[in-house]
Every structure is written in C-alpha cells, then in structure tokens.
Amino acid sequence: MTQDRLPRVLIVGAGAMGIVVGHFLSQAEVQVSFLVRPHRAEALNRPQVLYCYNDNQLKTFKEYTYLTEPAEIINANFDYILITLDAVALMNEVGQNLAKTIGQAVRQTSAKVLLGTVFYDLKPWFLQTSGLSTEQVTNALLFVHAYAKKAVALPVHPPTDQNLLDKADFAYIDSLGPGFVVDDSSPTVAKSFTELYNGCGVSTCAIMPAAQLAVSTLPIFAVFAACQLLDWPKFQDIGSKGETWSLAVAAVKEIQGLRICGELGQQAAEATSEAGLAASLTGMEKVMLPLDLQEFYRYHHGGKVNDQDRELLRACLTNGEAEGNPMSALRELVQRVEQH
Incomplete structure (x- = not known):
C-alpha cells in the first residue's frame, strides 16, 4: 500500500456479513470492492440500505465497486481480501478454484487475506489450496449479527422501528463487544487490519489468540x-x-x-x-x-x-x-x- 492512495479492500461475497463490514470500512476511508457472482450484480447497482438495531436508524452504503469475474482480481493490487463465504461454498470445486485465483493474485505481493469463513482449522486447508504463506493469511470472525431483510421476517421487539426496518436491504446489531475479531496466527495481518477497521469509528476490531478464537x-x-x-x-x-x-x-x-x-x-x-x-x-x-x-x-x-x-x-x-x-x-x- 502506497502513501498516495487509499487502502483497497476486496470482500468476497456481498451477503449480510460482506455488506456490513464493507459499510464499516467505507467509513474508515477505505476503497471497498466486492467480488460477486453475476446474478448478484444487479442488486449492487444501487445503494444498499442497512437498518441498525443499535440506534434504530437507516444507513446508506454506496461507496463501493464490484467485480463479477475472479480473474479480475489478478493484478488489481488489493491490499486486503476478506472472504465471507460459508465453508461449504468455499470448499466446493468453485470455491477451491477461487482460492487458487486468490493465491495467484496475492502471491509475491504485500496483500493480506482474512478468512471470515467459520470452520474447523480452515487456515491450513486454505494455505495448501491457495499456495500462500501463513504470514499472509489470518482467521477472522464477524461478531456483528446481520441478515438480509428479504430472506426472513424476524419478530419485532421494541424499540425497533418497523417502518424503517421494512425499507432496509440488510439489518444488523453490534452489541457483543468487538464487532469483528481477527486471530493472531499472522500478527502482521492482524495488527494492520485491526488498525484499518478501527478507523471507522462505528465498530471495533480486536485481536484474539488463535486458540481463544477456536x-x-x-x-x-x-x-x-x-x-x-x-x-x-x-x-x-x-x-x-x-x-x-x-x-x-x-x-x-x-x-x-x-x-x-x-x-x-x-x-x-x-x-x-x-x-x-x-x-x-x-x-x-x-x-x-x-x-x-x-x-x-x-x-x-x-x-x-x-x-x-x-x-x-x-x-x-x-x-x-x-x-x-x-x-x-x-x-x-x-x-x-x-x-x-
């Protein structure tokens, strides 16, 4: 990352986790991009509206770009790549090919990868599949609870504003201490990303020992x-x-x-x-x-x-x-x- 440009973060997946983290990062003067499947692109052509349970307000997230082809990330010079796919999606054939492409894009660069996929000891699998070194990859976990509004209608409890909630694409709550956690299996990645995330001022990231995260x-x-x-x-x-x-x-x-x-x-x-x-x-x-x-x-x-x-x-x-x-x-x- 050079001093004359904003840090660039690619978020793999634009589900609830990806959108919420992207929204936070955009408030830390970060250039946010998403890698999505082509059928998700249309939804990203307009600003994303988020309902926050913490203050019962709507947030508008529009400061992002997106890619639809994994090959586009090669030579794109992202500083961080955050993977938000679930483990089944990441470890199937398509996901394995994506991991290899990420490896090709990141290898021999200063870019860093955060595995926001929850599974048992996933990092060794990812390192072997991507060909990356352990120093470039760490595990991550979103403690913010978020969901796509169109996917489910949850029961409404006061003081939730139903009218505002109905206008949202996503809803989230950040009430469990740090909203985002990275483990210390790669201290360099953990430290630099934590500093970046905490620049948003609306959520916090903390570093946790790998065993504690498990x-x-x-x-x-x-x-x-x-x-x-x-x-x-x-x-x-x-x-x-x-x-x-x-x-x-x-x-x-x-x-x-x-x-x-x-x-x-x-x-x-x-x-x-x-x-x-x-x-x-x-x-x-x-x-x-x-x-x-x-x-x-x-x-x-x-x-x-x-x-x-x-x-x-x-x-x-x-x-x-x-x-x-x-x-x-x-x-x-x-x-x-x-x-x-």
Missing part, C-alpha cells in the same frame, strides 16, 4: 444442533430441556477439549456446566435485544448455513477421535441431528 466459536455449534432438535427454544428456557440439553453440554465440553482449543479450552471444559452455559446464553439473548436472537439463529443456523454447521461438527468429531478422545456425546448429537 474456543469462542467451535463449541457453540453443538448448542445450535441441540436448538434444532428442540425447535429453537428461547435460551432462557433451554436449561430445562432435559436430556437433549445435557447431551449438548457434554458435546460442548468435548469440543472445548480439542487440541485446537489449547489449554484455554481445557480450562473452559472444566468450568462449563449445564446451568452456567444456559445462563450465559440467556444473558447474550438479552444483550442482543431488540434482535430476536433465537429466531435469527433459526434462520441462519437452522437453514442458511446448516450444511456448513453439520460439516463443522463432523470435523470436530473426526479430529477428536483422531486425538484419542471418545467424543461419545458429540457422536450421539451428530447422529440425532442427521436423523432429524
């Missing part, structure tokens, strides 16, 4: 599996769901004990209890109001990325067994979800 993400997918089996009850009621909740918490503890979660995961597994986890989730549910958290999860994890979630749990199961752990609770939970 502990913060992987175990909750066992909770999502239980919620699906229980038809997405409110978290305030989930502690009373008997054997299914007990099974889910046992699976959570097994995932926390995976090697990828490190010593922090072992400590979390010792501290996790059925009542304690239910109380923590209930607190998060309250903090996220007026967004209806469980109905958001019903839409997102019960449908939109359900295939990714199941693959992630299978990966946790396979790796846990390879590490010599019985993983009996997670195996039973996965079997029940697959039969559901």
Whole structure:
C-alpha cells in the first residue's frame, strides 16, 4: 500500500456479513470492492440500505465497486481480501478454484487475506489450496449479527422501528463487544487490519489468540444442533430441556477439549456446566435485544448455513477421535441431528 492512495479492500461475497463490514470500512476511508457472482450484480447497482438495531436508524452504503469475474482480481493490487463465504461454498470445486485465483493474485505481493469463513482449522486447508504463506493469511470472525431483510421476517421487539426496518436491504446489531475479531496466527495481518477497521469509528476490531478464537466459536455449534432438535427454544428456557440439553453440554465440553482449543479450552471444559452455559446464553439473548436472537439463529443456523454447521461438527468429531478422545456425546448429537 502506497502513501498516495487509499487502502483497497476486496470482500468476497456481498451477503449480510460482506455488506456490513464493507459499510464499516467505507467509513474508515477505505476503497471497498466486492467480488460477486453475476446474478448478484444487479442488486449492487444501487445503494444498499442497512437498518441498525443499535440506534434504530437507516444507513446508506454506496461507496463501493464490484467485480463479477475472479480473474479480475489478478493484478488489481488489493491490499486486503476478506472472504465471507460459508465453508461449504468455499470448499466446493468453485470455491477451491477461487482460492487458487486468490493465491495467484496475492502471491509475491504485500496483500493480506482474512478468512471470515467459520470452520474447523480452515487456515491450513486454505494455505495448501491457495499456495500462500501463513504470514499472509489470518482467521477472522464477524461478531456483528446481520441478515438480509428479504430472506426472513424476524419478530419485532421494541424499540425497533418497523417502518424503517421494512425499507432496509440488510439489518444488523453490534452489541457483543468487538464487532469483528481477527486471530493472531499472522500478527502482521492482524495488527494492520485491526488498525484499518478501527478507523471507522462505528465498530471495533480486536485481536484474539488463535486458540481463544477456536474456543469462542467451535463449541457453540453443538448448542445450535441441540436448538434444532428442540425447535429453537428461547435460551432462557433451554436449561430445562432435559436430556437433549445435557447431551449438548457434554458435546460442548468435548469440543472445548480439542487440541485446537489449547489449554484455554481445557480450562473452559472444566468450568462449563449445564446451568452456567444456559445462563450465559440467556444473558447474550438479552444483550442482543431488540434482535430476536433465537429466531435469527433459526434462520441462519437452522437453514442458511446448516450444511456448513453439520460439516463443522463432523470435523470436530473426526479430529477428536483422531486425538484419542471418545467424543461419545458429540457422536450421539451428530447422529440425532442427521436423523432429524
């Protein structure tokens, strides 16, 4: 990145995550571009309207460009490429070819890649597929909860402004501390992107140890599996769901004990209890109001990325067994979800 131009960020995918992050970055004097499939281009030909649950206001996002062909990113001189595809889309044949193209565009440049795709230990796969070095790639996670308004009508809780919400393309809430997190598996990428993101002044990015990011993400997918089996009850009621909740918490503890979660995961597994986890989730549910958290999860994890979630749990199961752990609770939970 030279001193005489604004930093340039390419966001792969223009779904809710991509649009919200792009909106934030545009307020940090960043040139934002999207790589989308041709059928998504028409929607990007007009400004994107976002409803923010935090202040019940509409935001207009129009400071961006877009590309529709992966080959266009080669020699385009982007400073950062943020991938927002779900794991199934990234790891299929089309996604693998995209990863190779990203590698071709980034290799032997100073560009940096952020993997905003949630999966089990995805970075080694991406490095092998793209041919990039570990110093150029880090993992990322959006803690802002966002969704495409046309995809689902969530229950409305006060003080949400229904009239404004109806005008939005996307809606989001940023209430869980840092809105965006990067891990420290590539300190250079983490530090520089965090400084860039935090220039927006409306959301924050934080750096998290890689094991802590794994502990913060992987175990909750066992909770999502239980919620699906229980038809997405409110978290305030989930502690009373008997054997299914007990099974889910046992699976959570097994995932926390995976090697990828490190010593922090072992400590979390010792501290996790059925009542304690239910109380923590209930607190998060309250903090996220007026967004209806469980109905958001019903839409997102019960449908939109359900295939990714199941693959992630299978990966946790396979790796846990390879590490010599019985993983009996997670195996039973996965079997029940697959039969559901």
